[in-house]
Amino acid sequence: MPIRATRVLAALLLLCLVAAVRPAWAVQPSIVVHKLIIDMTVRPDGTSTITEYREQSPSSMAAAAQIGQYAIGFNPSLQRLDILEAYTQKRDGTRVPVDLSQVRTQQAPGVPNVPIFRDMQQKIAVFPDLAAGDREVIGYREETDKPLFPGQFFWNINFNRAVAWEEVAITIVAPASYPLQVENFGVDFARTEQDGMVRYAWRYRATDVVAEDLAVVSAWDRLPRMYVSSFPDYAAMAAAYARLADPKVAVTPRIQARADEITAGIADRRGQARAIYEWVSARIRYVALYLGAGGVEPHEAESVLANGYGDCKDHTVLFEALLKAKGIEARTVLVNLDNAYTLSGPPTMAQLNHAISYLPEFDLFADTTSGVAAFGTLPFQEYGKPAVMVGVDGEAVRRLPVLAPGAATISTRTEAHMQLDGAIMGTTVTEATGPAAIALRLTARWVQTAGHEPAARRQLVALGQQGTGVFVFPPPDSFGQSFFVTGQFKLDPQPEILDGDSFAPPLGLQLLVRPGDYLLGPLNRPTLPETEATPCYSGRQSEDLSLEVPEGRVPQRLPKDRRIETPFFTYTARWTAEGQVVRVRRELVTTIDQPLCTGELRREAAAALADIRRDLRAKVVLAGP
Known part of the structure; x- marks a missing residue:
């Protein structure tokens, strides 16, 4: 296979002994985050206000080039984003402000330039005269008027161990009648309640950074991290996804006609399912937009059919609508397409970024997005993963099967x-x-x-x-x-x-x-x-x-x-x-x-x-x- 650079981190220089013996794995950080203050107010309908204040310094000109353009992603169909302040603070204390009038909203990298995928955008603040040892200071407010799932709130963060974190303080204030589940790994946590409001507070500090030698599994499996969710369990999340997706799996006259055309002359039900799978795989261009990045609500199956392209959730909607037209049941499965092998305890989308289908009649999983996979064969990285099954009674979290001996x-x-x-x-x-x-x-x-x-x-x-x-x-x-x-x-x-x-x-x-x-x-x-x-x-x-x-x-x-x-x-x-x-x-x-x-x-x-x-x-x- 052509050699590709994937998730490669720069090697860091080992520190010498300075004043005291430091750990053998400690290295010079390329970025020092002096302050990260995040305050969130969550309302009973799942809407929220989040303000973030960050001060950070690059230790080299290469790091300055890396962080000198600060991008903040948001979804304008769900959120409003305002940059409140942004400036470079030189070593002598002089402030060089960012011209906020020049901050433009633009499409986020990796979001396809096609009409139905314009909802993931970003604002970029360019910090003037940022040099090694200067401070980059930014504050912004994000108003979420429409949660990804109606009435629900979830949030997560992890902390890169190659970055020095001097002070991190995160708080969420929510009504006691709107309980939040939390899970923490390597992060201090405290919960207090007063006058019907609950304050959830986290603190983190790690100034000795670690050279990780390009760890293979996801940051969500190993780094210091925290998760927050209003969902009581993954069954509730699956039900919420079903409420968004099920109406889109409508068997319209056009969907019925296409399903009949694809399966013409095929009497065997598995053969019909395979023909539909191959047609969607070959004819519907896969536009890679990670689940959750631009919303979790798919487009209508007929719209995907007319456009001839779609992301993973659109693929599943069209595939399942065509199967439904032939009386074949299918269920959406939410899974990780990268290198995450765990799910957070509180239900979040941290590790769930892809959608495939399960056909219970044949006990078979199918992913139409690769475009060349044999019916019932998945890409390597999907086998053995924990997944969330939509449209099932009882426990929604299932594990995809591991590869059978000799299958690959x-x-x-x-x-x-x-x-x-x-x-x-x-x-x-x-x-x-x-x-x-x-x-x-x-x-x-x-x-x-x-x-x-x-x-x-x-x-x-x-x-x-x-x-x-x-x-x-x-x-x-x-x-x-x-x-x-x-x-x-x-x-x-x-x-x-x-x-x-x-x-x-x-x-x-x-x-x-x-x-x-x-x-x-x-x-x-x-x-x-x-x-x-x-x-x-x-x-x-x-x-x-x-x-x-x-x-x-x-x-x-x-x-x-x-x-x-x-x-x-x-x-x-x-x-x-x-x-x-x-x-x-x-x-x-x-x-x-x-x-x-x-x-x-x-x-x-x-x-x-x-x-x-x-x-x-x-x-x-x-x-x-």
């Missing part, structure tokens, strides 16, 4: 031969099934966009090789359980191999990940502590590499075979030499039955990944003629 496979085969000048030519076939096939199809789409030959050159460079190549594959925009991509390549001459330099059989145009990576956690993160939980999955990965060397050349010595075996996974590597051909086969088989590797399983996985990294570096040296 990746196999790569590279066969290459070396010419007398050291150039290497060959072919790579990458084949995948289940959720891995989704990733491979999306990669093939990337190749189509980038161009087959330019994409091949970029992938060779990403794999540490120089040369040219081309990808060949069938159309990726289909829904089979498996998919394959062929890559033909020619690497630049490497005569040093013939002169005795060590080498490994080339990866060629291998796609996706190598054995060990992803299923057991990130392979390329050797400093990630074994105490850090990582997502992990059941599946199988195999890699077959072979290189035919010129006549008269033979390997002096093959690397050692390797076998790692635990109750949940087995990794093997086997080297052979037959005539002029050197081969290595690597395979990982996992039967992990939980969504996260934690505790002893994580320790075993971390140790295995260290051994696998060493194995992947194994090389061969040729003997001369």
Whole structure:
């Protein structure tokens, strides 16, 4: 898969001893928040007034550039936002005001530029002459006139450990007749009641920051954090979502006609559901707007059908309306599409940012937004997650199933031969099934966009090789359980191999990940502590590499075979030499039955990944003629 930078944090410099011994993990903060004061007044109808005052300093010009444009997101269809004050306070105490008349409202980044998605906006205050050590001061008021869910209030915050927090004070005042549930992790909390009003107060301070080495799971799973909600439980939240969404799943004449057209000639009910799923996946463009960011109320199914695009909640509304037209029941499921594996105790939208569907008749979950997933197959990151089921009696929180053994496979085969000048030519076939096939199809789409030959050159460079190549594959925009991509390549001459330099059989145009990576956690993160939980999955990965060397050349010595075996996974590597051909086969088989590797399983996985990294570096040296 093309290498992408995802959620990468800047490395921070270790502090020396200053006046007293500081923790070994303490680092110099890039940002110091001197004050964060948030006061909220919540009314019995769920509307609220929130005022925030913040003073913060950058420790470098790079940090000043990072925070010098302060963006405040809001939804103008639900809220009013006013910046009350904003200025740069220089080290000598001089104030350089922000020209509030120049603050403009604009569409938030990542919000699609299409007519029905204009509700998530932001105001940006640009702080003049902000330098390292100066203070950026801003105060603003947010009036919520229309809660996301009628009559309900919820709020949450987490505290980045790479930031120094000197003083944080958060208060909520609400009527005693409007009780709020709270949950706190690493934050001081106090509750007082007087004259029919309840004051909820939190304080936080953490001046020694921590280098986290790019933790894998969400901030909502691990950082100091707090949650507040007026919902008594997730069943109440699910019912509130149903009240917003159910009217949108209307079977109009146009919806009925489209459902009949899609299923024409298909008598089998599962076949009808599959046909509708594939039609929505292929025909309705997915516009990624996270649930909750721009509201939780979907558009009418007929509107989504007419527009031809929609976000996740719009996808579910149209999919479920078309199913309903054929008498097939479906329920919306709210889940996390990123790397959060918990739900807050008080019901909030902190970890719920995506909507998919559950078809109880077939006991099957379906996500139409990937556009290429086989019916009943989900992307990797949705398996095993806690989710909120809409439209069910009793407990609404359910856990999506983990991947079944053997459901996800990746196999790569590279066969290459070396010419007398050291150039290497060959072919790579990458084949995948289940959720891995989704990733491979999306990669093939990337190749189509980038161009087959330019994409091949970029992938060779990403794999540490120089040369040219081309990808060949069938159309990726289909829904089979498996998919394959062929890559033909020619690497630049490497005569040093013939002169005795060590080498490994080339990866060629291998796609996706190598054995060990992803299923057991990130392979390329050797400093990630074994105490850090990582997502992990059941599946199988195999890699077959072979290189035919010129006549008269033979390997002096093959690397050692390797076998790692635990109750949940087995990794093997086997080297052979037959005539002029050197081969290595690597395979990982996992039967992990939980969504996260934690505790002893994580320790075993971390140790295995260290051994696998060493194995992947194994090389061969040729003997001369």
